[in-house]
Amino acid sequence: MYALVRRIPSGRVVSYGQVAALVGSPRAARAVGQAMRRCPPGVPWHRVVNAQGRVSRRHRNPGSMLTQRLLLQREGVAFRREAIDLARHRWTTGAGRRRFDPEALLAW
DNA sequence: GACTTGACTAGAC
């Protein structure tokens, strides 16, 4: 799963639910959130936001919420008020789009 | 193995 998040290009974002779906567990959005909480170094965790395109308010450390937004803006992600324009910045696995990816599942 | 806890979500008011 972290492998998947690492593939998110700069300036793009995905939702927790989307990550869950891409690794084969469409209903594990909350679990993805927990995984992000203990994110290993080298993973662009800030590119994962909630389904409304907003930075979640339930971070363990409230400071990281600000950091997340800052990093995204640095990558060119435009915030309209508090929300990101997902239609424009959502990352999709272009050609990928397969229903089940055993490799991604193992990465989880 | 039975709770509890969330960096979640879609749907209903």
Next chain:
DNA sequence: AGTCTAGCCAAGT
């Protein structure tokens, strides 16, 4: 458009 609610599921107790 803002709030509530009921599912969810992996981890931690």
